[in-house]
Amino acid sequence: MSVTTTYLELSQEGGGAHKFYEVTVEDTVVSVRYGRIGAAGQRQASTFPTREKAQAAAARKIGEKVRKGYAPAVQGQRAARPVTRRQVTSAPSTARAVAPVLWRFRTGAAAFGIHIDEDRCWVGNQSGDVYTLGHDGEVLARYQLPDGVKCLVADDFWIYAGCDDGTVYDLSSKLPFAAYDVAPDVDIFWLDIREGILHVADRNGGLTVIDHEDEYQWSRRSSGEHAWMVRRDERAVYHGHQRGVTAYSADGSGELWHTPTNGAVLFGWQEDHSVYAGTNRKVVQRLSKDSGALEAAYQCDTVVYSCATAPGGRYVFAGDSASSVYCFAADGTRLWKLGTGGGSALSMQYLDEKLYMVTTDGSLVCVDASDAAVAAAQSGTVPVARDVKSAAALPTYTPSTTVRTVASAASGIVVECVQEGGRLRVHVVSEGYEPSWNVQFPRHIRRAGARYVVEDLSAAAGGFYRVRGEIRQLV
Secondary structure (H helix, E strand, C coil), X not given: CCEEEEEEEEECCCCCCEEEEEEEEECCEEEEEEEECCCCCEEEEEECCXXXXXXXXXXXXXXXXXXXXXXXXXXXXXXXXCCCCCCCXXXXXXXXXXXXXXXXXXXXXXXXXXXXXXXXXEEEECCXXXXXXXXXXXXXXXXXXXXXXEEEEEECCEEEEEECCCEEEECCCCCCXXXXXXXXXXXXXXXXXXXXXXXXXXCCCEEEEECCCCCEEEEEECCCCCCCEEEECCCEEEEEECCEEEEEECCCCCEEEEECCCCCEEEXXXXXXXXXXXXXXXXXXXXXXXXXXXXXXXXXXXXXXXXXXCHHHCEEEEEECCCEEEEEECCCCEEEEEECCCCCEEEEEEECCEEEEEECCCEEEEEECCHHHHHHHHCCCCCCCEEECCCCCCCEECCCCCCEEECCCCCCEEEEEEEECCEEEEEECCCCCCCCCEEECCHHHCCCCCEEEEEEEEEECCCEEEEEEEEEEEC
């Protein structure tokens, strides 16, 4: 039985694509492998009635890619996409006691990603593991992504994980899929998302904005490198880097203000009227969203890795490079400094009188941040922390590498790939939906004229649909 393999690459220097596409024909089976150069990629396989039909199908696939600019290449000659992993140090805390920790869960690797919503707690680590937990600490599920998680962001009910390989995965369904594919010259440092519009802060101090169709909208290059902060509201995008914080209009039409900070910005948080920047000069600074004016400062003892606030900035929390967490009053008065009980807090979030932190030792830590607990911690009274264990039979979900085929759409909603202006769009075919709206759909499985069945679609602000549930190809 003969086997033929064709390997193609598309790599555009200076910020374009950096992808491969491989087609293998073995008897009547055509296997396709594709993804970023240097990665294992994803696989699909189709079986045909005869070898001749399999070869013809493979030739069509190769021809489509060649017309798009792919060219024959030798695998391994071109380097993989450059990846920067954040290098941090963490010293033991010098605080007299540990913060009022209710529970902690250890993921096994340093964790940067955190998102807390009304239903669940999410934590993502440098091994590509994402865990979901209840607010009581019960571990509910695990997602295994191909590369380290830089951050987790939410857009209404949708959760996205930005990974070291430049892929942003939608985790809203049981089977994750690649929703955004960031260009290889954009080395993700931090993300924010609003109404399907993704904002990427990068190593070079750039800000790149991508729409829900994974298409470039606009970008800016700030005066400083290493942009670890990007926050977005209805008015502006707040971009923090080595030289301070810069606010841009939400549509990219111009810079609104720039404020130099006391040190390089390593983390950002926002409230309705202010943004907070934690810096390597041991301080959190509160800036006015309207003007960029400095409103208050919160002095720590070492480098600030993360910060968060209670609503309205009533309490301001900061995590430093020495495994301590601080609590300040709104005016800058330090209320306490205590140990995290789990390494240095690389990211944090506040919700419903609790402070959640992810740390250098891979822990997700839940701290009681109620008025009573804050006051009790001032007097040296804290609860005994509970260590959470993962269930032995924990459900684990990985990004799908194949699309299951079905002959009937009886149990779902039909969408179709159509060619529009040289691009493949996805629209809803089933009745009861706006047929002109695009569907945010995995780019790697789109095929012109193909129809797919999805379990559910949800309308998103901005006039498009998001997929919920498994995607199957209709045959």
